[in-house]
Amino acid sequence: MKDQQKNINDLLCQALNVQIEQGLGEMIINPQAMMPGNDSKEPITVVEKSDNSIVISLDSNDDSVEPAQYDSLEEHYKDICQCQLCSLGKTRNNFVYGAGNPSADLMFVGEAPGRDEDLKGEPFVGRAGKLLDKIIEAMQLKREDIYIANILKCRPPDNRDPLPEEMEKCFPYLKEQIHLIKPKIICALGRIGAQALLNTKTPLGRLRKIWHRVEGIPTLVTYHPAALLRFQKYKKDTWEDMQLIMA
Ligand code: SF4
Numbered sequence: 001m002k003d004q005q006k007n008i009n010d011l012l013c014q015a016l017n018v019q020i021e022q023g024l025g026e027m028i029i030n031p032q033a034m035m036p037g038n039d040s041k042e043p044i045t046v047v048e049k050s051d052n053s054i055v056i057s058l059d060s061n062d063d064s065v066e067p068a069q070y071d072s073l074e075e076h077y078k079d080i081c082q083c084q085l086c087s088l089g090k091t092r093n094n095f096v097y098g099a100g101n102p103s104a105d106l107m108f109v110g111e112a113p114g115r116d117e118d119l120k121g122e123p124f125v126g127r128a129g130k131l132l133d134k135i136i137e138a139m140q141l142k143r144e145d146i147y148i149a150n151i152l153k154c155r156p157p158d159n160r161d162p163l164p165e166e167m168e169k170c171f172p173y174l175k176e177q178i179h180l181i182k183p184k185i186i187c188a189l190g191r192i193g194a195q196a197l198l199n200t201k202t203p204l205g206r207l208r209k210i211w212h213r214v215e216g217i218p219t220l221v222t223y224h225p226a227a228l229l230r231f232q233k234y235k236k237d238t239w240e241d242m243q244l245i246m247a
Contacts, residue, residue: 066175066215067179068176068179068180069179070176070180072102072180073097073098073177073180073181076173076176076177076180077097080095080153080173081095081097082095083095083153083154083173085169085170086154086165086166086169087166088152088154088155088157088166089154091154091155091157092113092118092154092155093118093119093121093155094113094117094118094119094120095121095153095154096113096117096118096121096122096123096150096153096154096155097121097149098147098148098149098150098177099122099123099143099147099148100143100144100145100146100148101144101145101146102147102180102181103181104146104147104181104183105145105146105183105184105185106141106145106147106183106184106185106186106187106245107147107148107149107177107181107183107186107187108124108132108146108147108148108149108186108187109148109149109150109151109174109186109187109188109189109197110123110124110148110149110150110151110189110190110193110224111150111152111161111162111189111190111192111193111224112150112151112152112155112162112192113150113152113153113154113155114126114128114155114159114226115155115159116129117129117150117155118154123149123150124225127229128224128225128226128228128229131225131229132148132189132225135225135238135242138239138242139242139246140246147177147181147183149174149177150174150193151167151174151192152166152170153170153173154170161192162192162196167196171196175215178214178215178217179215182217183217184217184218185217185218185220186214186217186218186219186220187219187220187221187222187241187245188214188220188221188222189222189223189224189225190204190223190224190226190227191203191204194207194221197214197219198212198214198219198221204221204223207221208222208237209240209241209244220241220244221241222238222241222242223237223238223241
């Protein structure tokens, strides 16, 4: 099985190298072809960008990005900040919309607010948030340069995992934020956020190091900063993912 996957990877690399040498802009691999871990059974699209970076799309989103329904993030926020679409609306202290540069090139997406975020009404302000700040600094960026949001805008009680029905109800809000911000790159933080964003059940380890697309935007998956606080060994992998983004 491992040999088979290696062969597929080798063939894919060869095909991409030929593509780059020929200077062709776009390649669609056999639409019926499946990548290991592509549970969605969707076509794989490989696009070579003008800077020779390569985007491999495994998700069902195509390039036809819907236009934003609102004129600004403020207008959107005002319209949804009293949301009671799911039961989390009753238990939250604060609605955590998102924060950062409304024209950011890079957007981080996590899963849901935790205790500190719920109390402050801001995403990533607890210990995990401080670690994310350090990662952003190491990327030679500041928080004001990027935008941070979550799939859910309200804290699940006791920091339990978000329920599928909660994410389904809340996801359109994030989509609208993406349409308004139009980042060049999205970075999904952690398994739950990544799986919700990419509409897949593929484990995080197999989602990393591949450029996906969300609403037509190149998207990379890495570990959640909270996981880095628990497991130091993920720090090196996370930094490699950040270097891919910077490149
Ligand atoms: S989590 Fe999302 S859908 Fe549920 S109440 Fe909060 S904003 Fe509304």
